Amino acid sequence: MPEPSGTSTTTPPAGTTGARIHLENLTKTYPGSHAPAVDNVNMEVKAGEIVIFVGPSGCGKSTTLKMINRLIEPTSGRIRIGDEDVTDMDPVRLRRKVGYAIQASGLFPHMTVAQNIALVPKMIGWSRARVASRVEEMLDLVGLDPREFHGRYPRQLSGGQQQRVGVARALAADPPVLLMDEPFGAVDPITRDHLQDELIRLQHELHKTICFVTHDFDEAIKLGDRIAVLRERSHIAQFDTPEAILTNPADDFVSGFVGAGAALKRLNLSRVRDVGVVDFPTAGIDDPLQDIFDLLRNGSTNELLLLDRNRRPYKWLRRGDLARAKQSLARAGTLVTDTVTRDATLRDALEAVLTDNAGRVAVTGRRGEYTGVVDMETLMNTVHELLEADRLEALEHQHQLQEQRHRETLLAQEGLDTGEGGAGGAA
Numbered sequence: 001m002p003e004p005s006g007t008s009t010t011t012p013p014a015g016t017t018g019a020r021i022h023l024e025n026l027t028k029t030y031p032g033s034h035a036p037a038v039d040n041v042n043m044e045v046k047a048g049e050i051v052i053f054v055g056p057s058g059c060g061k062s063t064t065l066k067m068i069n070r071l072i073e074p075t076s077g078r079i080r081i082g083d084e085d086v087t088d089m090d091p092v093r094l095r096r097k098v099g100y101a102i103q104a105s106g107l108f109p110h111m112t113v114a115q116n117i118a119l120v121p122k123m124i125g126w127s128r129a130r131v132a133s134r135v136e137e138m139l140d141l142v143g144l145d146p147r148e149f150h151g152r153y154p155r156q157l158s159g160g161q162q163q164r165v166g167v168a169r170a171l172a173a174d175p176p177v178l179l180m181d182e183p184f185g186a187v188d189p190i191t192r193d194h195l196q197d198e199l200i201r202l203q204h205e206l207h208k209t210i211c212f213v214t215h216d217f218d219e220a221i222k223l224g225d226r227i228a229v230l231r232e233r234s235h236i237a238q239f240d241t242p243e244a245i246l247t248n249p250a251d252d253f254v255s256g257f258v259g260a261g262a263a264l265k266r267l268n269l270s271r272v273r274d275v276g277v278v279d280f281p282t283a284g285i286d287d288p289l290q291d292i293f294d295l296l297r298n299g300s301t302n303e304l305l306l307l308d309r310n311r312r313p314y315k316w317l318r319r320g321d322l323a324r325a326k327q328s329l330a331r332a333g334t335l336v337t338d339t340v341t342r343d344a345t346l347r348d349a350l351e352a353v354l355t356d357n358a359g360r361v362a363v364t365g366r367r368g369e370y371t372g373v374v375d376m377e378t379l380m381n382t383v384h385e386l387l388e389a390d391r392l393e394a395l396e397h398q399h400q401l402q403e404q405r406h407r408e409t410l411l412a413q414e415g416l417d418t419g420e421g422g423a424g425g426a427a
């Protein structure tokens, strides 16, 4: 279960979960073009999964995405959402089913945050009261305090906050499907990382079906349940899990996309919650000084983590720091500068651990409260295990391919056609 929400309501919205998307022979030829921009795409996105479209610039990612909510009308082919053929559906009705988030500029600058979020619910005729409460609920969901952000204009928000509002707006009418077109393309790398973590957290709560376009393969690995690597005209080069694409790229085109450093990229596929988060001795900032002294002097530990009044990690305190403490902890210890959540990737955790002097990082819950610690040793062991498992899987796959080829050769010698095709990836 997700941890409770931070600001007001604590129960996640009992909302609509995802619906299957089915693209059948979907084609778009822009007026005046000879060749199609998207050519005969067939793809099934399962209910509740995140599928990422990656591929070179101009290969047709956005066109494919925008045909799903008919911002671009297909030239031919069909789109199904759930059991319904939406190819000819009234676009206003369709947009009730499909939320859409783009880069921050997608917010209307002359409308407040609340007005931006209320847009689609109003358009589809929700009552004023229902819209108002939905706006509050959505702001809360994306981690913005409704009291503070309700009446602000987009220009009064940071890039990351604008992006959160964009996601809130896309989800406001509770659509089963969410389309995201490079939503985090315009923010700095750190904010981007946080927004990605937020999306993962949201998805744990909401289980929407999400199609997400990005240029960034690392982002694809981090967010995708499956990745569609597209070549020109949206032809599917490989459509598979991040693990499969990293360990068994279908061809040179896909390998080129995976790029160097597959081992490091592998770290983006596992999360802190998948490794052993260990307990660490802690004390509260208001605990009697003597108790803290005693714990460090007599206990089995020579270091502890001091928590603030909200149980957030505050300082690392070593036995040697006590000499400087005198009657107060104000000047003793080392401030905690970095923490990770349980949804952070191992890559984020490794980075935090590498920049920490003592080689560990505190893990926090939704409201920043302490939940444990990850250290270098745990990370190293996990990474070795992961890479070894990948290696064995790749060997097994190679072995299977060799056997298949061998079988085909034998059958061909017997004069029989096997009819087995190559190793395709498309659904």
Ligand SMILES: Nc1ncnc2c1ncn2[C@@H]1O[C@H](COP(=O)(O)OP(=O)(O)OP(=O)(O)O)[C@@H](O)[C@H]1O
Pocket: 030, 031, 033, 037, 055, 056, 057, 058, 059, 060, 061, 062, 063, 064, 215
């Ligand atoms: N409105 C349009 N009229 C004509 N051609 C278009 C139009 N929009 C896109 N195209 C062309 O269609 C092809 C696919 O464009 P699309 O924007 O879908 O690609 P993309 O993969 O999303 O690109 P990028 O990664 O650069 O955003 C490109 O060759 C583009 O020039």
